Amino acid sequence: xxxxxxxxxxxxxxxxxxxxxxxxxxxxxxxxxxxxxxxxxxxxxxxxxxxxxxxxxxxxxxxxxxxxxxxxxxxxxxxxxxxxxxxxxxxxxxxxxxxxxxxxxxxxxxxxxxxxxxxxxxxxxxxxxxxxxxxxxxxxxxxxxxxxxxxxxxxxxxxxxxxxxxxxxxxxxxxxxxxxxxxxxxxxxxxxxxxxxxxxxxxxxxxxxxxxxxxxxxxxxxxxxxxxxxxxxxxxxxxxxxxxxxxxxxxxxxxxxxxxxxxxxxxxxxxxxxxxxxxxxxxxxxxxxxxxxxxxxxxxxxxxxxxxxxxxxxxxxxxxxxxxxxxxxxxxxxxxxxxxxxxxxxxxxxxxxxxxxxxxxxxxxxxxxxxxxxxxxxxxxxx
Amino acid sequence: xxxxxxxxxxxxxxxxxxxxxxxxxxxxxxxxxxxxxxxxxxxxxxxxxxxxxxxxxxxxxxxxxxxxxxxxxxxxxxxxxxxxxxxxxxxxxxxxxxxxxxxxxxxxxxxxxxxxxxxxxxxxxxxxxxxxxxxxxxxxxxxxxxxxxxxxxxxxxxxxxxxxxxxxxxxxxxxxxxxxxxxxxxxxxxxxxxxxxxxxxxxxxxxxxxxxxxxxxxxxxxxxxxxxxxxxxx
Numbered sequence: 001x002x003x004x005x006x007x008x009x010x011x012x013x014x015x016x017x018x019x020x021x022x023x024x025x026x027x028x029x030x031x032x033x034x035x036x037x038x039x040x041x042x043x044x045x046x047x048x049x050x051x052x053x054x055x056x057x058x059x060x061x062x063x064x065x066x067x068x069x070x071x072x073x074x075x076x077x078x079x080x081x082x083x084x085x086x087x088x089x090x091x092x093x094x095x096x097x098x099x100x101x102x103x104x105x106x107x108x109x110x111x112x113x114x115x116x117x118x119x120x121x122x123x124x125x126x127x128x129x130x131x132x133x134x135x136x137x138x139x140x141x142x143x144x145x146x147x148x149x150x151x152x153x154x155x156x157x158x159x160x161x162x163x164x165x166x167x168x169x170x171x172x173x174x175x176x177x178x179x180x181x182x183x184x185x186x187x188x189x190x191x192x193x194x195x196x197x198x199x200x201x202x203x204x205x206x207x208x209x210x211x212x213x214x215x216x217x218x219x220x221x222x223x224x225x226x227x228x229x230x231x232x233x234x235x236x237x238x239x240x241x242x243x244x245x246x247x248x249x250x251x252x253x254x255x256x257x258x259x260x261x262x263x264x265x266x267x268x269x270x271x272x273x274x275x276x277x278x279x280x281x282x283x284x285x286x287x288x289x290x291x292x293x294x295x296x297x298x299x300x301x302x303x304x305x306x307x308x309x310x311x312x313x314x315x316x317x318x319x320x321x322x323x324x325x326x327x328x329x330x331x332x333x334x335x336x337x338x339x340x341x342x343x344x345x346x347x348x349x350x351x352x353x354x355x356x357x358x359x360x361x362x363x364x365x366x367x368x369x370x371x372x373x374x375x376x377x378x379x380x381x382x383x
Numbered sequence: 384x385x386x387x388x389x390x391x392x393x394x395x396x397x398x399x400x401x402x403x404x405x406x407x408x409x410x411x412x413x414x415x416x417x418x419x420x421x422x423x424x425x426x427x428x429x430x431x432x433x434x435x436x437x438x439x440x441x442x443x444x445x446x447x448x449x450x451x452x453x454x455x456x457x458x459x460x461x462x463x464x465x466x467x468x469x470x471x472x473x474x475x476x477x478x479x480x481x482x483x484x485x486x487x488x489x490x491x492x493x494x495x496x497x498x499x500x501x502x503x504x505x506x507x508x509x510x511x512x513x514x515x516x517x518x519x520x521x522x523x524x525x526x527x528x529x530x531x532x533x534x535x536x537x538x539x540x541x542x543x544x545x546x547x548x549x550x551x552x553x554x555x556x557x558x559x560x561x562x563x564x565x566x567x568x569x570x571x572x573x574x575x576x577x578x579x580x581x582x583x584x585x586x587x588x589x590x591x592x593x594x595x596x597x598x599x600x601x602x603x604x605x606x607x608x609x610x611x612x613x614x615x616x617x
Contacts, residue, residue: 159522
């Protein structure tokens with residue numbers, strides 16, 4: 001985890017490169033810093049491993065103030081990958097990967113074993129590549145080694161400063177895919193600087209957009225695309241990228257977050273009046289934290305006819321179809337169609353109920369995604 | 384005096400063919416083998432000692448110059464000034480500044496001469512290491528000494544070696560002039576030969592010193608190649 005607290009960097013010529021930055025990058029998060037050149041993104045990155053020192057404020061890595069650590073110790077425990085790749089030309093691939101293990105005094109066998117293990121991780125045959133020199137490799141292969149070099153001692157945090165900026169688009173695309181696969185395997189806290197929006201959207205868990213040393217927006221790629229904070233962000237994203245299908249939207253972005261709840265001992269009449277009061281067509285049935293299922297207005301009407309208004313909702317057959325909040329609306333819509341239910345419970349990754357997707361609300365959701373401005377107008381009229 | 388003897392030597396030589404001179408030179412090599420070997424030995428010392436000391440001074444100084452601006456400017460300027468003084472003048476200058484004549488002042492004058500190529504090449508070799516490599520090295524947690532030892536020196540070494548080569552070959556030539564201040568070496572045959580108007584004696588100094596320069600250049604060229612990291616050659 002990397003935490004910035006009021007971090008400011010003013011250079012000797014009085015340029016304010018970073019201005020009062022406050023930000024937390026979670027453990028295991030892939031955070032992309034993006035912005036036009038001179039926005040302070042690279043300075044921010046280099047302050048983490050103290051290649052640059054903040055003028056004021058502090059940076060915590062895994063809870064520890066970086067100024068309290070020796071700079072070389074801090075850096076050895078943090079991977080660093082740069083645009084220029086900068087493999088040492090006089091060292092073999094194996095030696096390059098072993099630079100930090102070597103600084104930490106690993107034995108020859110340990111270094112060799114680790115280098116071979118890492119090469120295998122990106123499908124480069126150790127027997128072929130260990131003893132090659134950087135000049136014998138293509139740009140893409142070189143940067144693969146650059147990434148492995150940064151991972152050699154299994155650091156928690158990986159700093160990547162436009163690592164793929166010097167590569168051709170095809171290779172870059174390939175390395176993006178590999179990096180995502182690699183990240184799934186190694187689960188590092190990655191801080192990645194780029195000026196390429198496509199790259200940011202493709203890789204990031206969250207994107208930090210910077211301008212003139214300040215944060216403009218910190219959000220998931222989906223959120224940035226859908227709700228740019230201001231004109232600057234919208235321009236930076238570019239209008240063509242915003243035309244994504246409403247069905248690519250994540251469930252958590254559009255789900256109904258207001259969920260009326262009742263205990264299983266409540267009556268069908270109680271449920272009806274709660275729905276009327278909250279203007280919903282569903283309620284959740286839960287005893288404390290124990291979620292039983294959803295009850296839709298449609299089902300409620302049937303039950304009232306069958307068993308009478310006084311019977312308890314705990315006896316009714318509840319809807320237990322759920323959808324993960326990180327899934328797309330495409331999945332949610334399919335699930336509604338397949339199960340012929342009227343409402344889906346949305347669960348977060350810990351299995352906790354966080355929202356609902358109901359059939360009745362689908363047109364509104366889709367309209368809001370397809371024509372955001374008109375939808376905004378429509379909403380204000382209604383409220 | 385010098386101009387006169389040169390004139391008469393040239394006049395004398397103009398009357399002979401070069402092949403006649405060469406025959407007399409080879410006779411001299413046979414008859415004065417011991418003298419030749421001694422002069423050659425002296426000459427090698429005249430080169431090895433100043434260049435050796437120059438290496439010990441110039442490499443650390445060149446490294447410091449890449450670290451501190453306060454070293455860079457005076458060091459490089461002083462060395463350049465030393466080099467601009469004509470070599471014969473620098474040797475002669477040893478006498479009035481109180482160092483007298485003989486080998487020691489010759490070593491000192493040649494040392495002043497030898498420093499610059501090594502200093503300059505050390506500085507440019509290290510300063511010329513790609514900035515991104517240094518940033519990567521620092522970013523991975525190398526200390527300044529580790530960066531110097533593991534990255535900068537290996538990459539700059541061929542260039543430093545080229546400086547040593549230039550310096551050595553140059554000093555082999557300049558050391559011939561040391562004979563004028565009693566420094567000995569192969570130059571003493573030339574000085575005597577000029578005085579006595581003996582072309583064979585001049586050749587006895589000139590040919591071995593030229594050969595010494597050529598062979599040293601070849602050998603140090605090999606060394607230069609040998610110290611170039613393999614990764615830079617592939």
